[in-house]
Amino acid sequence: MSKSTTTFLRKPLSSVLLAEARRPRRTFAPISKHARSLATQVDTPRSTPSGISPPPPPPVETTPETLEQQERERKARKIFQDAVAATAPRNNWTKEEISAIYYQPLMELAYQAGTLHRRFHAPGEVQLCTLMNIKTGGCTEDCSYCAQSTRYQAGTGVAAQRVATVDSVLEAARQARDNGSTRFCMGAAWRDMRGRKNSLRNVAAMVRGVRALGMEACVTLGMIDGAQAAELKEAGLTAYNHNVDTSREFYPSVISTRTYDERLRTLGHVRDAGINVCSGGILGLGESSTDRVGLLHTVSTLPSHPESFPVNALVPIKGTPLGDREPVAFTSMLRTIATARIIMPATIIRIAAGRKTMSEEKQALCFMAGANAIFTGEKMLTTECNGWDEDNAMFGRWGLSAMKSFEKKSPEEA
Numbered sequence: 001m002s003k004s005t006t007t008f009l010r011k012p013l014s015s016v017l018l019a020e021a022r023r024p025r026r027t028f029a030p031i032s033k034h035a036r037s038l039a040t041q042v043d044t045p046r047s048t049p050s051g052i053s054p055p056p057p058p059p060v061e062t063t064p065e066t067l068e069q070q071e072r073e074r075k076a077r078k079i080f081q082d083a084v085a086a087t088a089p090r091n092n093w094t095k096e097e098i099s100a101i102y103y104q105p106l107m108e109l110a111y112q113a114g115t116l117h118r119r120f121h122a123p124g125e126v127q128l129c130t131l132m133n134i135k136t137g138g139c140t141e142d143c144s145y146c147a148q149s150t151r152y153q154a155g156t157g158v159a160a161q162r163v164a165t166v167d168s169v170l171e172a173a174r175q176a177r178d179n180g181s182t183r184f185c186m187g188a189a190w191r192d193m194r195g196r197k198n199s200l201r202n203v204a205a206m207v208r209g210v211r212a213l214g215m216e217a218c219v220t221l222g223m224i225d226g227a228q229a230a231e232l233k234e235a236g237l238t239a240y241n242h243n244v245d246t247s248r249e250f251y252p253s254v255i256s257t258r259t260y261d262e263r264l265r266t267l268g269h270v271r272d273a274g275i276n277v278c279s280g281g282i283l284g285l286g287e288s289s290t291d292r293v294g295l296l297h298t299v300s301t302l303p304s305h306p307e308s309f310p311v312n313a314l315v316p317i318k319g320t321p322l323g324d325r326e327p328v329a330f331t332s333m334l335r336t337i338a339t340a341r342i343i344m345p346a347t348i349i350r351i352a353a354g355r356k357t358m359s360e361e362k363q364a365l366c367f368m369a370g371a372n373a374i375f376t377g378e379k380m381l382t383t384e385c386n387g388w389d390e391d392n393a394m395f396g397r398w399g400l401s402a403m404k405s406f407e408k409k410s411p412e413e414a
């Protein structure tokens with residue numbers, strides 16, 4: 001026991017209480033509401049050495065503009081809070097609501113997206129998907145970012161190749177499965193499937209083979225109609241990828257050979273056939289944040305949310321019209337992922353092209369904010385990809401694990 005404590009205990013209790021009662025009390029002027037609102041760590045006024053209190057801060061002028069601003073902020077916070085409290089997906093979002101979420105302070109947005117993620121998904125589970133280009137180059141479309149368009153072939157040097165054989169595709173799928181991938185995606189540089197009966201039959205055989213390996217099968221073949229979607233469904237296709245790329249408004253600056261509505265029609269055929277829709281966008285095309293909100297609005301207001309939403313960061317390819325573009329800011333990528341997680345809580349959010357340029361810490365931040373799928377393997381369609389060993393090591397360091405095949409329900413069943 002310390003000396004001061006024993007001294008205190010030796011005094012009679014009544015004399016201690018009397019001394020305490022006689023001690024002069026300091027009185028403070030009541031703290032104004034304004035001063036309290038400005039307080040941070042210290043919320044009582046300090047006296048100067050001379051005992052004179054500092055002058056109160058000048059009153060905040062309340063103009064109609066500041067009141068309007070405060071009201072806007074209050075509404076945005078309410079929209080954000082309601083969205084984060086969701087227990088089921090909704091597809092009646094307005095652009096204003098999505099903007100209110102998208103522009104929240106980034107750390108708070110990422111944190112809340114991660115919290116919501118845990119309500120709909122097993123935290124730390126990430127789907128491993130491998131992509132194979134089954135038909136490279138020779139595409140007649142003019143997508144400004146793409147190395148496979150014949151229009152930019154002189155600059156990119158990517159020539160048209162023949163379609164891969166079923167056997168070679170299944171061999172690649174087997175290798176992907178043995179390395180831990182559970183979804184195999186096959187991409188072909190075609191505008192659409194009109195007049196490609198044999199090719200579609202070949203693709204159907206690939207899909208059957210991939211499914212027989214116990215993997216989820218996904219294809220991206222350009223525009224398809226209802227009958228073609230039905231044929232792919234019959235073969236056992238799990239998902240069809242067809243990105244809308246960006247907002248409806250910005251889209252014509254990127255592609256002129258097919259319309260936004262044509263893209264949406266293909267998504268409709270896929271959905272009607274009972275195949276999961278995989279549809280996302282590319283960031284860094286020169287779009288504004290309003291366009292990123294527009295992209296999110298398009299996919300989150302489809303009749304049902306896409307099962308998968310890939311977020312690509314443009315990989316500028318020399319020889320294409322966008323070959324010299326600066327990389328998109330990571331904060332825009334993170335903001336898009338976090339907003340997507342909040343407005344499409346049951347969807348798989350896929351970090352797609354451009355991951356190769358992201359540090360492991362940046363990827364971890366994306367996983368924390370709700371991303372739960374990656375492409376892994378040797379290559380994306382024409383660009384580099386992080387390999388299995390590299391991703392495996394990253395998973396070990398961050399405590400991530402691979403999602404099993406068919407583990408995730410579609411958003412409609414969530």
Ligand code: SF4
Nearest residue numbers: 139141143146149189
């Ligand atoms: S993105 Fe697809 S449709 Fe567009 S040019 Fe490339 S391969 Fe063709």
